[in-house]
Amino acid sequence: MFLFLKNFKYYFLGTLFLGAIFIWYAVLAETREGLKVAFLDVGQGDAIFIEAPNGNQVLIDGGPNKAVLREISKQMPFYDRSIDGVILTHPHLDHYAGLNEVMKKYKVNLGMDSGTKNKSAGFAEFENLIKNKNIKQIYAKRGMKINLDKDLHLDILLPVVNNENLSEHDGMLVSRLVYKNNSFLLAGDMEDNLENFLLVLEDNLKSDVLKIGHHGSKTSTSENFLGWVNPDLAVISAGKNNKYGHPHQEVTERLARFEIPTLRTDEKGTVVIKSDGEKNIVK
């Protein structure tokens, strides 16, 4: 104790020094310019982290395991232990498992899914977590618009109805993130039948960035759909050497034929895109 008092000024200075570092860290972390959309490298699965200019955070899908936890901690300051909303596109393990981990370890305010259900134990846990952690639950439906910030909103394009008996891929939650003049079409695991259905419903699907459906499976991203979306950039979220062979060669060749630059999480790791509302910059 005496030693502590004697060295008090050093401890005091040290504490001040660490405090100063912390404050500068926080200042840098909280300085945001524009929108950040990160397609996280979670292996074979989807996880898309969105941070609005005002700091609102949304996670769409969580990948197949807890890998998402270390990926979002690279996108957020270490003291930030809350996420405003989690969205599940459909109840498959490579989409919900990571969200379960996130709900266990972060404070989450809002949970959204398409209302499609199945009997898997992991999805039951997803629903239990929403209930037990008092997370406000919403079923997404076409026409909904989630305001994340001034000029930034997430438009729900699908599903048209909330039907728990639909197959997982037919009851897909498909959304478009719009920030001023920039837009991101997030296709989940949508397959070509649903793509055609969406083309009938939606007059204008043109988007700057397309998250390719179903990890680049050949059952998704038909020529027709790709032509109407006409993205400047495509992102494929797939795991290295995954057992399904995603992304399929048909899809990568199709993208090459359409001359659409493509970024893959199995090659590049996490893909971060920043937008000021006029231009997208890949980090």
Added chain:
Amino acid sequence: MTEAENQRISELCSLNVKHKTIFLLISGFVLGTTISSFVNFGWTLALFFIFMGVIFSLLYFLNHSKIFLIITLFFIAVGMGQLRYNQSDLSGRQPDLQNKIEQRVALVGIVADEPEQKENYVRFVLETENKSKILIYVQSYPNYQYGDKLKISGILKKPENFNNKMLPNSSSSINSVTFFDWPAYLAKDGIYYEMFYPQTEFLSAGNGFWLKEKLFDLKAEFLSAIAKVVPEPHSAFLGGITVGARESLPESLQEKFRQTGIAHVVALSGYNITIVAEAIMLFFSFLPQYLAIGGGVMGVILFAIMTGASATVLRASIMALLALTARATGRIYTVSWALFLAGFFMVLQNPKILRFDTSFQLSFLATLGLIYLSPIIKNKLRFITNKFNLREIFSATVSAQIAVLPLLVYKTGLFSVVGLPVNFLILPFIPLTMFFGFATGIFGMFNTLISLPFAWASYGLLQYELFIVGIFAKLPFVAVNISGFSEVFLVLSYAAIFWIIFHLRKKEKSAE
């Protein structure tokens, strides 16, 4: 003459006939189990040795020469060692399952240990009603726990070696081509069967040992309290160094730990347990010494149970306590006797660990290093300041590293060039990290807000430790593949180490 010198002399004198006899018996027994683990002739060879022993005992009765008695005892001990090995090898192979291999079977059993959460699957040991153990691989969901009674149905398999088996999520990043005997590794724990992704049905919970269940619950709460305030991968790392949590560290990070020679920190080695024991003793230090030590022992036992109570951790704990006693009392002779006795009882309890349990071998060698090498090295390192216990830490690090190095290189075929500097840069901060980690978890179980400052402090330290591992792992020659390190080199290097220790100790004694 001081009291210490008195004690020393009496210690030396106690190297009497009794100790020599015990030493003889133990080494014979250990030799017997070793022979059986390499070539197993069943009962015949064991009985042959015992028979030889009987013959020499007859010779001893005819001619009371001491050498006959020694040979008698030695042969009988070798025979006993072989008998024990055979007996342990036979138990656990239930004939009713043995002829159902590659068939679909339905069984009821209890989850016998804490399930291991891997990144994309879960692995646990199921003990059936007639005590057969099966290693089961299942999906991450549903969550099963220790003590759950399950009904499973799947294809029974015999464990096979890695090169002809596709493990889910097996890492292809391990570049060193070393042979790892998976069936023998499982057999040492009495596991002779595997089953991949069976259908499971939950029957009931709470069929385990109640204290173990309670402590596992406590550990789960502790870990979730940490995970709420410390981000990944830091929290997985912290769970590893505090309670040896089996929650998966990312494979890429584990590979970096191996390359930089720091993997032992997250494996809950004797080293971490030593720190825990020291902290508990410090906490009880206001009590008389024997009570403080008793508190330390009790604490270590509870801690060992909480972390999984695997035989590995229990053995590491016992050896950690011995190393601590050696350091506290300086009575090398007594403690090394205790270590040999402890080692003997561990081999007696499970004769297979001697050859097939690398962690037993490493713990034993590291403890030997701490007992014999560390005082010598500490004397040579007078130039290092003893502020913050630096000299102690450095000598302990170096001596444990030297003692396990040949075995590690032999087992992994990998020599970490940066092992020593990385250990020296990281180990001094581990006790403090553990302290903040425990504080985070314990306060966090009551209130998240109180745990925040501790969480941030441990985050800072963990960030530093991961940063060091990260930059050293990036070096081009971080680890060298030594695939030609054969048994001959292994024996030669240990002979060299023993010879050097022997001479240095002799020199020190004559200097006194």
